[in-house]
Amino acid sequence: MQLRKHLATACWISWACHPLCGQARHTPEQRYQMFQEYLLRRAADVTRNNLADIQNLDAWKQQRPEVRKRVLYTLGLDPSRRKRRSAADHGGTAGDGYRVQNIVFESMPELYVTAICIFRRSGWAVSSRGLC
Numbered sequence: 001m002q003l004r005k006h007l008a009t010a011c012w013i014s015w016a017c018h019p020l021c022g023q024a025r026h027t028p029e030q031r032y033q034m035f036q037e038y039l040l041r042r043a044a045d046v047t048r049n050n051l052a053d054i055q056n057l058d059a060w061k062q063q064r065p066e067v068r069k070r071v072l073y074t075l076g077l078d079p080s081r082r083k084r085r086s087a088a089d090h091g092g093t094a095g096d097g098y099r100v101q102n103i104v105f106e107s108m109p110e111l112y113v114t115a116i117c118i119f120r121r122s123g124w125a126v127s128s129r130g131l132c
Helices: 002-016 028-050 057-075
Strands: 087-095 098-108 111-120 123-130
Touching: none
Parallel strands: none
Antiparallel strands: 087 098, 098 111, 111 123
């Protein structure tokens, strides 16, 4: 009986001291709104600080190659990052008049996308759907 009391007390203390107990619970809509507000604040910070050190045309001409390089890198268009993208066939099944193949391809460096392609006997894909 004494052990049961101690166990119950320990459980209650651990529950009461849990770090999430004191935090407010948010609805999915509230979390979405909080995330949108965060993105707006972050975008404003980036916009405000992005070209703050450029005051005239000469400074822009000097900084332009570096800014261009950063933009291309951010968009995944940096020539130094380009390489031949790989695709791999991971098997499939054949049915009456069609074949389904499981394919994984690299859309950007180290970003792999899974897909299922459906082929007819006579030619290429009838439909193709990504299953990310």
